[in-house]
Amino acid sequence: MRDLRLAGDVEEIDGRGHAAIPGLVDCHTHACFGADRAEEFDRRSGGASYEELHAAGGGILSTVRATRAAGQDELTAIVERHRGWMLAHGTTTFEGKSGYGLDRETELAQLRAVKAAGGIPTWLGAHAVPPEFDNADAYLDFALEEVLHEAAKLAEAADVFVERGAFDAEQGRRYLEACRDAGLTLRLHADQFTEGGGVPLAIELNARSVDHLEVTGPEGVRALASSDVTAVFLPVAALFLGCPMPPARALIAAGAIVALATDFNPGSAFCESLPVTCNLACTQLGMSPAEALVACTVNAAHVLGRADRLGRLAPGFAADIVLLDAPDWRYLAYHLGGDHVAAVVKDGALVHRR
């Protein structure tokens, strides 16, 4: 400390008795949404399935209605509020997807809101087919002709939900190829409920990540392990929906690149906490606390194209630091629901203190 040359006013933080870890990176959130889905959560606990609710106009489409009804300013305020929640759990960098607009104006408003709130925007233009369109192909015609051009100026990546009832692999390919040609990095939601060809598509298109993977089988594991595509696990969503957990140990053993994220959204994962996600990684995915920490710091930074600046406490990296009020950094995963974040530093400035 004595050798540090610090210019100007310096605020000292007493970290005695605390543990320091890199600022957490949440590489997969849907943090821009109108309203909540507490009523749906209630109904699902009584046995209604996620796909049934979606087919009945609930699920994603109910959030689409509420998000379209909110204006630009309200959407920005919502993401800012959620950024505050995330910060209190140690998240210093977050990605935020569109996908609850599904019309030109709201998709672009979501991307602007995420950006204005300091997040990294991803255009999830292919999240669901909105009610104005008869079929997925007609909607994709619209999205690629009317929205992509502007979305590509705001977003860093494009994402698609390859799933029964959403978009099939061929539609995913069409969407992603157009987005790649517009300069966007590619990501996919795949294998959440059914193995629908999203994993081979991700590898073929050299996507940055393929996320979910709850039902990925041995062939998908082998293929991912020999690719450069990062497998992103979202165990909170599997917990909320009662899905199987993704084959994390098999993927790690086979040599895949893996990351962890919250999937924060109002329907299937109303949880902004990466520490809770780390607990599930250890208790449900068989990951060690160290593997979980890597997966939501440096590996998540890689998914966001920032592994050279974020996710490590090292010279040349951003001074994004979380101080845990705990005798052991592993409390991050061990102490489920614990209020362990004592202070958060982002870019060298104290931005949250308990």
Added chain:
Amino acid sequence: MRDLRLAGDVEEIDGRGHAAIPGLVDCHTHACFGADRAEEFDRRSGGASYEELHAAGGGILSTVRATRAAGQDELTAIVERHRGWMLAHGTTTFEGKSGYGLDRETELAQLRAVKAAGGIPTWLGAHAVPPEFDNADAYLDFALEEVLHEAAKLAEAADVFVERGAFDAEQGRRYLEACRDAGLTLRLHADQFTEGGGVPLAIELNARSVDHLEVTGPEGVRALASSDVTAVFLPVAALFLGCPMPPARALIAAGAIVALATDFNPGSAFCESLPVTCNLACTQLGMSPAEALVACTVNAAHVLGRADRLGRLAPGFAADIVLLDAPDWRYLAYHLGGDHVAAVVKDGALVHRR
């Protein structure tokens, strides 16, 4: 409000935009323990089983060593710290068990610590067989002859761990009958890993509760449903250990009395949060948010013999109130890991504010 006659200085709390629920009641915790088991959590994520760790001198016995090494003052300070954690999650009443002493001095010190910190003490004299004794019967001779008399003056209830590797049903009967004769209410840990006869024993002895029930089969469900014994679910422990979840829906459908608790302890459930427990009740046990709230308020108060004073917002009941910073009280269960407790009132006094 205008008709309320309030004497003396009154502090007004602005509850606009908040939801009020009764103070939460945690009827099953092991909140008095020395040290942590973060290292064991790490090893278990790598595949070591809870029973293997216990057999190797880890598990409960490692906490016994640390708890014996702490003095009375330190144990009291530990429970007070944990009480503060619980309060921040909305818990206004908690039970705390002994069972990490297993010698006369430490068992009594644990009960005093729980009481001094404002908890309701339960003598878990039959938690495990400590290393000084060759077998469970020899240890029970000691506990019932040397500890019971003093423990019965401090505790309200007695508890036993009926499980392979701990105490069998006959040993449980011997312990509980002696405790009943000393005036204690009876509780049991049963059917966590194996169906070991704890459920019929609980019913036969008219115990207040039987807790865990992860592997309880159809016969146990039928028997409990036609009894007055409360079934206490501890889903955080099942999550940490990867056990099956207890048959909550079957028990509720059959008419059993059910309660929820954290099982807060350093090994199998390092989680003091009843809101997290409510989320698991909805997502893993198929309970509705309303069923979960009842299970950790009025029904948990019944387990602690206080259903006439705690667990409801009603005339004649204690003014124990939690204000949630949420538009809907169901956020308690819906918002996993959320920092939703804005204020806590206990016995009419503001005791926690965010």
